[in-house]
Amino acid sequence: MRKIIINGGKPLSGEVAVSGAKNSVVALIPAIILADDIVTLDGVPAISDVDSLIDIMVSMGAKVNRDGETLEIDPRGVKDVPMPYGKINSLRASYYFYGSLLGRFGQAVVGLPGGCDLGPRPIDLHLKAFEAMGASISYEGESMRLATDGEPIHGAHIYMDTVSVGATINTMIAAAKAKGRTVIENAAREPEIIDVATLLNNMGAHIRGAGTDVIVIEGVETLHGTRHQVIPDRIEAGTYIAMAAAVGQGIRVTNVLYEHLESYIAKLEEMGVRMTVEEDSIFVEAQENLKAVSVKTSPYPGFATDLQQPITPLLLTAQGRGAIVDTIYEKRVNHVPEMARMGADISVVGSQIVYNGPNQLSGAQVKATDLRAGAALVIAGLMAQGKTEITNIEFILRGYSNIIEKLTALGADIQLVEE
Missing domain, CATH: 3.65.10.10 (Enolpyruvate transferase domain)
Structure with a gap:
């Protein structure tokens, strides 16, 4: 003990x-799965949530190099494999892998998220958004499966019933490579959302409105590598x-x-x-x-x-x-x-x-x-x-x-x- x-x-x-911001970096790392080349993050905090995310990325096939506050991730070897329940259950932010895997592979099998017990924190807003973008949802033991039957996810008009940072970021990540336009209304406005949008735009995404309550994402086919400073x-x-x-x-x-x-x-x-x-x-x-x-x-x-x-x-x-x-x-x-x-x-x-x-x-x-x-x-x-x-x-x-x-x-x- x-x-x-x-x-x-x-x-x-x-x-x-x-x-660097914990609530940014736990979304930035999963978002890197969408890239077709190496992404480098500067200002990465030395926290156990980052350790867990790195372990998960490596288990999926990514190459990761860490030097102090600099984290270099090559996601090109990431495979569409079921994600381990143990590591996933240790942190709430594991749900960002839903959006990044859906955006890259059109499907995801991920253990249900954990984190601090702060009362009801359902992920129904995330799932509502993914369903609007063409994903079906089923449960397999302690994991959730999201799939699009071989089709890439598509853009959609999504209204968030309540303001949710996690759901806003997750939808934005998934929409970055979706076919067509996604509009998120009643979006959360936190600085961490702007940080994730900045990373994705530096990778070649087309995201406007981050930091306001309406975010518009024009899906692109590919995203490239970049270097990004965590807020x-x-x-x-x-x-x-x-x-x-x-x-x-x-x-x-x-x-x-x-x-x-x-x-x-x-x-x-x-x-x-x-x-x-x-x-x-x-x-x-x-x-x-x-x-x-x-x-x-x-x-x-x-x-x-x-x-x-x-x-x-x-x-x-x-x-x-x-x-x-x-x-x-x-x-x-x-x-x-x-x-x-x-x-x-x-x-x-x-x-x-x-x-x-x-x-x-x-x-x-x-x-x-x-x-x-x-x-x-x-x-x-x-x-x-x-x-x-x-x-x-x-x-x-x-x-x-x-x-x-x-x-x-x-x-x-x-x-x-x-x-």
Whole structure:
């Protein structure tokens, strides 16, 4: 068993660099299957989700070379083979292989996706889009089969019943090589969608409107190799900004795109957090007298659901009473009892999280129940007096590149131990 041990209460300072976006790269790697030549990604984070995706690509016949943050993939040897359930089940983003395999081979047999348990996250919007593009769907044990009876998939007019990042990206990937035009209405607008569209367009796709609620894709017959820089991870950036405000004595967070974090930064400013936004970085001062606020998540450009948990420890330092409402994932509350175990005045009341502050947290044994809950517990552990032990840390390592090394460089007493 692996766990993270933190001796908290130590002021942190210095500089921390944000890695490439996890929510981009988990879609970019499957999308490369569509290429007819080598594709190179720069700024690839060192996270376990990437490790799993590389293993899957290699098992399918791709050649992969990794050098630090650079990932070179030659997909020409990829075969249309059933994809292994074990690796697929370990990450939610495995569903992007549906779109890329449909686009390349006209069929796909893929294990059902896994990932964090955040409540209902059905893939019916993905399947509705694929059916509109000519695919039939059947189930084979723990796998799903999508097929077009030998015909390539075709363009379609698709309206997303709810805003979905995954379904928008998956449809866009499949449509890149479909016959004819695909129109996605009520599309999600997240920066990661623009990043995937940029990669596909650099490979020769014809995609317009990414970043708006209507995306138009004109299918092409072939896609070529290219080189692509992964955008910075806005969720990692938001996590480190919250940490800097909670325990920092002056921390600069670099490789940040402010425009990806505007609603988040606005909420921090409402609390009274003092920071300086620079061209590609944000300097967070030491804080005092923060004010409690309420948070409500919503699709981009609103307050990101993935930042709801990482901001919670910072909220606990503020004076007053506030609430958190997550309109995206109803079960994103599992960090609350763990923080209460550390002495926080926080609870789930109906459909919202309610807290009172300020709080002085104490070290405790806690468990990461999902990726962003794990990040919240790391920040809480840094804030707390005494020793905090976090188990289930595989969740954390899925999405935070070199987190132990980055925090140690800021002066944190943190280590990963194996028992």
